[in-house]
Amino acid sequence: AQSVSQHNHHVILSEAASLELGCNYSYGGTVNLFWYVQYPGQHLQLLLKYFSGDPLVKGIKGFEAEFIKSKFSFNLRKPSVQWSDTAEYFCAVTPSLYNTDKLIFGTGTRLQVFP
Amino acid sequence: NAGVTQTPKFQVLKTGQSMTLQCAQDMNHEYMSWYRQDPGMGLRLIHYSVGAGITDQGEVPNGYNVSRSTTEDFPLRLLSAAPSQTSVYFCASSPDWGVSTGELFFGEGSRLTVL
Numbered sequence: 001a002q003s004v005s006q007h008n009h010h011v012i013l014s015e016a017a018s019l020e021l022g023c024n025y026s027y028g029g030t031v032n033l034f035w036y037v038q039y040p041g042q043h044l045q046l047l048l049k050y051f052s053g054d055p056l057v058k059g060i061k062g063f064e065a066e067f068i069k070s071k072f073s074f075n076l077r078k079p080s081v082q083w084s085d086t087a088e089y090f091c092a093v094t095p096s097l098y099n100t101d102k103l104i105f106g107t108g109t110r111l112q113v114f115p
Numbered sequence: 116n117a118g119v120t121q122t123p124k125f126q127v128l129k130t131g132q133s134m135t136l137q138c139a140q141d142m143n144h145e146y147m148s149w150y151r152q153d154p155g156m157g158l159r160l161i162h163y164s165v166g167a168g169i170t171d172q173g174e175v176p177n178g179y180n181v182s183r184s185t186t187e188d189f190p191l192r193l194l195s196a197a198p199s200q201t202s203v204y205f206c207a208s209s210p211d212w213g214v215s216t217g218e219l220f221f222g223e224g225s226r227l228t229v230l
Contacts, residue, residue: 009155034218044158044205046218090157101165102173103219105150107157 004093006106013081013113021076021109023065023091033074034092034103035065044090050074061085086113117141121206121222128196128229136191136225138206146209147189148173148219149181151202158205164189196229203227 005024013019025031035047048059055067065076074091091106122137140147148163150173160173164183178200180192189208193200203226207219 006157036219043221043223044207044219045221049218092158101146101163101171102160103148104160104174105158107155 004091004104004106006089006091006109008109009107010110011112013111015083015113015115016080017113019076019078019081019085019111021089021091021111023074023076023106025072025074025091025093027072027093027095029095032094033065033067035059035063035074035076036090036092036105037087038090038108039087047076047089081111081113083113083115085111087111119206119208119220119222121204121225123225124223125226126228128193128227130197130229132196133192133194134196134227135193136204136206136227138189138191138222139187140189140206140208140220141187142208142210142220143186144208144210144220145186146211147183148207149179149189149191150205150207151175151200152205152224153202161191161204193227196227198229201227201229 007022033050036044037047038044048057050057050067058064063078067074088108088110090108092103119140145166149161150158152158159175161179162181164170167186170181203224205224206222
């Protein structure tokens with residue numbers, strides 16, 4: 001079945017460590033890609049998005065993601081995490097350019113950052 | 116600036132009872148959707164609407180009904196609650212038809228427990 005996969009379910013890091021969260025999708029054709037974040041007790045909010053152009057996308061709070069079409073991947077990165085980055089991170093995909101009514105989410109990655 | 120407002124925030128039901136989760140947005144967004152969030156399963160799309168009078172099914176529509184009589188409101192109805200519907204429900208809206216160029220704005224969630 002077509003899907004969005006986040007293989008890292010739970011990541012634990014110390015402050016200042018580098019972060020990379022994986023996201024792979026199985027939809028063919030053109031896709032739009034998103035990363036959302038859910039801080040403890042808060043609602044989901046957009047971290048960054050990719051529609052076209054430069055495959056390296058920069059978002060808020062120092063996060064970036066790279067779209068690699070040949071690998072069907074859109075991994076999220078941050079060079080140096082902070083305690084305040086503790087949250088759950090969701091990758092999301094709209095399956096095709098012509099069917100953009102649905103935003104399909106991955107299962108999420110829980111990130112814990114310790115001081 | 117209320118954004119997306121969900122009520123109630125918490126609800127406990129008995130199996131077989133019915134209820135409606137309310138969602139209202141004051142941003143004049145055409146697109147609205149309902150997701151459920153379950154541990155290890157991420158967010159799954161229940162129903163969505165691209166405008167008043169138009170609704171469609173998402174990934175997990177069984178057991179849920181929706182209607183969209185106004186641009187502002189998108190209620191989610193559980194006609195006969197089941198324990199499998201215990202979850203956190205999120206309503207989200209977008210200024211675009213579909214999600215191709217915009218982001219989703221989420222409500223704070225409604226936690227439902229079905230006994």
